[in-house]
Structures are given as structure tokens and as C-alpha cells.
Amino acid sequence: MGLSRSLSPKFYTWLCGLFAALGSVTFGYDLGIIASVLPSENFNGVTGHPTSTQQGFITGCLLLGAFASNIWVGSVADIFGRRRAILAGCMLFFLGGGLQCGAQSINYMYGGRFLAGMGIGMLAMLAPLYQSEIAHPSIRGRLTTLQQFMLGIGAFVASFIGYGMYHGTKGPIQWRLPLAIQLLPAVPLALFILLLPESPRWLAMQGRSDECHAVLARLHARGDLNDPFVIAEHREIIENVELEKKITQNAWSQLFTSRSNLRRLILGVALQFSVQMTGVSCIQYYSPQIFASIGISTSVTLGLQSGNSVIALIGEALCVFFIDKLGRRRPLIWANILSGFTFIVGTILIAVFPAGGNANASRAFVAMTWLFNLFFSAAIGPLSWCIPVEMFNSTTRAKATAITSSAAWISNFLIAQVSPVAFASVGWRYYLVFAICCMSNALFFWAFLPETKGIPLEELDAYFERVPILVPGSGVIVRDARAREEELRRGEVYVGADQVIHVRDEKRGASMGEKDAGEMVEHVI
Template identity: 45%
Template sequence: MQENLYCGFFGAFAAGYCDPLGRRGTLALGSAFFIVGGVLQTAAEAISMLYVGRLIAGFGIGILVEIVPQFQAEIAHASVRGIVTSLQQTMLGIGALCATWVGYGCFTRWEDTGNSAQWRIPLALQLVPAIGLLSCIYLFPESPRWLIDHGRHEEGLTTLARLHSNGDISNAYVQAEYEIILSQIADEHENSAKTYAELFKNKANTRRIIIACACQASTQLTGVSAIQYYSPAIFAQIGISAEKALLYQGINSIIGEFAQFTFFFLIDRVGRRPLQIGGNLACAVAFIIGAALLAVYPPDTVNTAAHWAFIVASTWVFNFCFCASGTMSWIIPAEIFNTATRVKGISIATMIAFAFNTLIGQVTPIALENIGWKFYIVFIICDVTNALFFYLFLPETKGVTLEEMNDLFTNSPLLVVGSKWQPSPEVDVNRLAEKKDGLMEIENLDAKAVPVKVEV
């Protein structure tokens, strides 16, 4: 597990330098690495070959988890960007659901037989979506912002119209969006982040980096990695067999995906802040219940009802609550940066995700062995402080266009509680589109006007 996380960190770092390839090219590169790694794992004849495969696949995953939400954010209309970008987490949930149940089926089918199909089939399964992505990626449109940023203006406008107005390049909204993108990119070329250090050269960028990294770090500090990686070991402490543990994980995956689809339709309705804050607080409550149950009824206690209550609270209820805030770790970093800083900004945030994931993965088994249920107090404190941080400092980005983000993070107050922000006229796409609509109507009226001959 850890080798995947280490290489994921470096894959995310490498993705920060893949901008010349384009969004589709970077997706193809990440998929290719993952496929090579997956093939080596599936065909492994020695543990060393399996490790090498995991290292290569982990590097590919690092690239993919950095570029996917970025690509989604850049092609989506502001009104549905939350839903589109949340597909990253939704698909992760579907993948986990499939992997868990296939793993459970293979475990029970070939238990104690020594048949390598027990682990080869689950490993081979991961190749299916990767091959599909690599095969189809060039059928997708390239990011219009990347095209415009690289001088392919006409192609960028055409793609923008294809995505936002069914191909009508004369659409007022598309024209307004195109003009603002052109204007901002021209300005950004003078101040683009050529190195990671340059991301911190102004307050607005630093503010965005802190929020993006906080989103990723806070997700890991909810305790989700501890539950995902070590729930079988935790279940074993209370006398649950390996087969039952896998079954309960499968049920947990179903609950998680149900929750994901529930919040999927709320992201662009209620906004990012309520889900981020409320999700963290709900996770804290779930852990309080789980920790209290373990404190009163230790694992060696013969109390089936208490153990069931622990499973429900600390895994199933927790997982449902986590889906409210977990999705934000992909949505918010992908949407808050401008074109010049987006690649490297998301890269840093993704590296933070892998770093904290690795940290939790390393510490959890040691902590559970030495302090048991008291380790959950760490996650309770983190969940509460996460919620407090986002309540104070996270501005609402629902409905804000990517080109308005600069204005939001430059002109809105650092302490966002009770503050109000309106986009400046020069970056307000809707206002500019209304003006263009009005001009078009006047032009149409002029064109339809019938000249009147006046006799004197």
C-alpha cells in the first residue's frame, strides 16, 4: 500500500510539469503508466515484480488524480462545475465498490486453495477502466482554456461553444467568456508560475494554495484512511473473521456510493461551504460514538450489540458523513486557481493528499496497538478544527466562474464569515453576456428596419 502512496506523491509532482502535453496528453500519460504497472502486478511471479508494478501504477495514479479534476473543472459550465468535478470522487467510490466485492468473491471462492486467481483477478480488474480511458481520451474535447493559453484561439472558441452553447460561437455567454479568458491569459502570461516557488509571490495565490492544501490535508485527517485501510484489523480485534470483515467493507462501499450520489446533487445547490463544514462535524460525531463504545466495551468484551454499534457508527455512518466533505478535496483545489497557476497549484495540493495519506497509513497501526480507542480522539479534534478553519476562511465558490476566481481571492476578505462579495464588472461573465445580448438585439432590429421614404 505505502509504495503506491510514495509514488503517487512523485506522480503528482511530475504532473505539475506536464502542461505542454495538454490535459488529454497528461491523462494519456498517466493511464499508460497505470496500465504498465497493472500488467506487471497481474502477471507477477515474484513479490519483487508485484512491488515494481505497484510503484509504476502508483506513479500513474499520482498523475491522474492531479489532472482529472483539473480537466473536469476547465470544461464544465460554472453552474454544474461542482457536479462534474465531483465525478472524480464518485468514480473512486464505484471503483472501491467493484474492487471490494470482487475481492470478497475471490477470497471466498478460492480461500485456502492456494490458487493465484484469488489475487490476480482483482488486480486485473483495475486495467479495465485504464484501458478504456487511454482508448477514448482523444475522442474528448481538449480544455478550451489550455487551447487559448497555447495560442490556439479559434479552436479554443469552437470548443468553448461546443461545451457551453451546443456549438453556437455567436452565443453571448460564450463570447463574453472567451473575451474574459483571453484578457486574463494575456495578463497571466506576464506573471505565470514557471516554478513552484513563484506560486507564493502574491497574497491571492498564497491564500489559494493554503486553502487547496487544507482541503486535501483535512480530508485525510478526518480519519478516512485509517478506516479504509485498517478496518479489517480493527474488526479482527473484536472477533470478526476476515471473511466477515471483507463483507462489512463491501456493505460500507455500497453505503458510501449511496451517500456520494446523495451529495452529488447538492453540491451546486447548497454550495461548498455547508458540505465541507457539516461533513467534518458529522464525522466528529461518528468518531465520538465509536470511541465511546470502545472505551466502555473494549474489543475483548463479549457484547455483540456494542460491537455492532461500533461497526455502524465508526464505519458505515462515518463513511456516509465523510462523503459530504470528501468530495470537496477534489472540487475546491481544481476550481480556485487561475490558468497560469492551476497545474502547479493542484499538483501541490495532490502531493499534500498523498503525504498525509502516507502519514496516517504509517501511524495508525502503531497507534491502535499502543493507545487503542484513544487514537480516535485525534480524529475528533481534527474534524472539529477542520470545520472551524473552513467556517472562517473558505469563501463560497458555487456558481463562480473560473475567470472570477482571481477577483474573489484578491478582493474578498480573508475572514469570510459575514462578508459579501460581488465580481468586478470586467470579470462578470453574466453581466458582459447581458450587454452583448442587448447589442445583438439592437443590431437585429437595425437589420430588420424598413427604410421610410419621406416626401417633402
């Protein structure tokens, strides 16, 4: 509590979101370190010299585990709370990571990767969920895109550790130590997550109104329970949660029977599938094979990936700083278009100059992969976690994002399994798939994805009811989130799509009134 009183509310909330995203460091590290583990001679000896198919399954087990956890993690988060669910994810990750670094056969690796994947799947879904539910509207994007930034830090660390261990050590330490290091970021998360404030929206869902009020004050007003913004925000959350309980008796069925919810669910699933269709996982998992096709050795490739991880961090940092100013829709569209162009140029280079026929072509190809990574990291990757958690109401949010996250893992797994076969069958022509998909992604999101920047979570149901399915030309305007925060400070509380309640602190002689929200459409959207 002392820290929350001494820091500005938005900075304190941002720090809480940053700490919750520690699990994503393990996510990025685990995805990145496997590329340097698989070539280790000692690792191959211990695991029985796995075939390329078995190596692909070692990689894929992590993704299958993440997919499996997302089937039930939404219900766990709704029953036990966001913080306890994050703690459970850490415990599963510790178990899986321990099995990996102590593996005595390939079966240990399969089991360890699957269990670690379950933990990672939980943490990757729960961190942005928690961040979105504690954030001010004006910094929600900055918090939820921390997921990808912390993932980038994990990949950055993995690239340098993997490169150093691959070249500087021999024997078991070459792969056991890098796999053990993955456990470190989850230790402080597991130890201290319960000291963070619980999601105020989850507390409201449990009927714990006073605790919800106290947490909002701690997050947004240095503990001042009488702050006008906190009073209005608390009232808006409580009123909307009560309304949602009446109209959403069964959250699972409402996701599929409500036209508005189904639309948002389809958008979220499409967004997660679109991420993998940019080719990002293909480059991440199979960079040695891809770079070898243009004449670059595995040793050099691991070094280049270290540079690539720096590029990713730069892009992710840009996203964190600017996403609440630029919004979600336009950066996502343009990043897909630019990523598609990098694949077009890269495909031409591999087709014309295969197997290192031209040193300049090899350098240009590397430059294209780095540019792709910059565009991907500056928008596509971070927004795939940011957008789904801010499209749903409190009753359906955890379950809906569990489904959209499941789409991320299963599509990731499919790309991991299909890519080696595609490389062997069609070679460089496989890259055309990603070039085409990047462009089709941009077209799809231009047509169907509304802007969600800065709209309070309690007002998104009404927003999606008003925005037509075909977005271009609809005339929808989203105001600066800071303007909506000022309305909350004046006591304007939105309840569903039907009314606006004006609330003032009763100690100041407050009154309450209602009016038709139809008059407020221009203010809301």
C-alpha cells in the same frame, strides 16, 4: 461532434467530465482490492510472507507513486495538454498494474504499486482539472465531484470482487485476477480520451484562440460559434489569459510570492491534509484490525465493507446532485462535525466493550463507521478534489493542484504507515486523534475557507482579492451561478479586477464599452 449537437450543452459537457473521471474507478478499485489481496495464502507464499511493515509498504507504495507523479504532472499538463497527460497516466497505470498481477516476488509488488500509483496520481489530479476547465459555472461542482463518485464505484466493485474471490477461490487466481481487473476501466479512457474536446483554457494559454472558440461552441452551444454566451465566454477567457501572462511571468514563483495565491495554496494543502485526519484511510486500509478489536472477524469485515461501499456511493451521489445548490463551505464544515461525532461514539464503544464483549456494541460500532462513510462521501471526499481546481487562474491552476494533490498522497501515506504502530501502542485511544481533528477541521474551514460555488474561473482572482482572510462576518455574498451565466449571455465580460467589458455579436451591430468593476462587486461576490 454529432453527439454534442444532439444533446443539451450542459448534459454533453457533463458526459465529457464523466468519461474523463474513468481513471478514478481504477483509483478506488486499487485502494479497495488490496485489503482482500494481502490475506491470500498464495499471495503470501509468492511474496515471501511479508511482515506487517512490508505489507504496509505494499499499500504505501501506491501512495508514494502518486506523490512522485504530482511533482511534475502539472508541468506536463501545461505543456502537452490535459488529454495527452491523461493518456500518459493510463500508460503508466497499465505498466504498474501488469507488474502487480504478474508479480513473482515482493519486489514486483513494490515496483508495480509505485508505477500504478504514478498513473493514479496523474489521473486523480487531471480529471477534476479538466472537468473544471470545460464546465459551465453552474455545474462545475457537479462535474468535479464526479471524481469521488467514480472512486466510490471502483471501491464498490473491489469490495464485492474481493469478498467473492477471497471466499470462493484458492491459489494464484485468488489475487492475480482481482489485480488484473483493475486495468479494465483505464482501457476505454486511453482509447477514446483524445476524441474528447481539449480544455478551452489550455488552448487559450497556447495562443490557439480559434480552437478555443470552437471547443467552447462544441461544449456550450451545440457547435454554434455565434452563440452570445460562447462569444462572451471566449472573450473573457482570452482577455484574462493575456492578463495573467503579463502579471504571472513565472507561475511556480507566483504561487509563493503572490499573497493571494499563497493563501489559496495553503487552503488547498490544508484541505487535503484534513481529509486524511478524518481517519478515512485508517478505516479503509486497516478495517480487519479495527473491526477485530471489537470482536468482528476478517471474513465478516470484508462483507461489511461491501455494504459500506454502497453507503459511500449513496453519499457521493447526493454530493454530485446537490453540491451546486448547497455550495462548498457549509457542507464541508457540517460533514466534519458529524464525522467527528461518529468517531467519539465509536471510540467510547471500543473502550467500554473491547474484543466483542457485547454484540449490540459491535453492531453500533459498525453503524458508526457507516454513518462516518456517509458524511465523508457526501462532502469531505468529493470537495477535496472540487475546491482546489476552482481556486486558481489558468496560468497557475495545473501547478497549484499538483501541489495540493501531492499533499493528499503524502498525508495518506503517513497515515498508512503510522496507524499500525499507533494501534499497537495506544489501542483505541488512537481514534481520539481523528475525533479531535474532525472538529478542528470544521473550525478551520469555518474561519478561513471562502465559498467558491458558481464563480467563473476567470473571476476567482478578483474574488479572493476582495474576500478577507477571516471569512465569518465579512458580508461576502455569492450569487447563483445561473445569474452570472445570464450576464455572459448579455455580453458582460470580466477582465481581472479592474474592468467589465460589454461585448455583443458584431453581426448584430454590437458595441463595446468599459466601466469600473468596483461598481459590480455586489454582482460578482
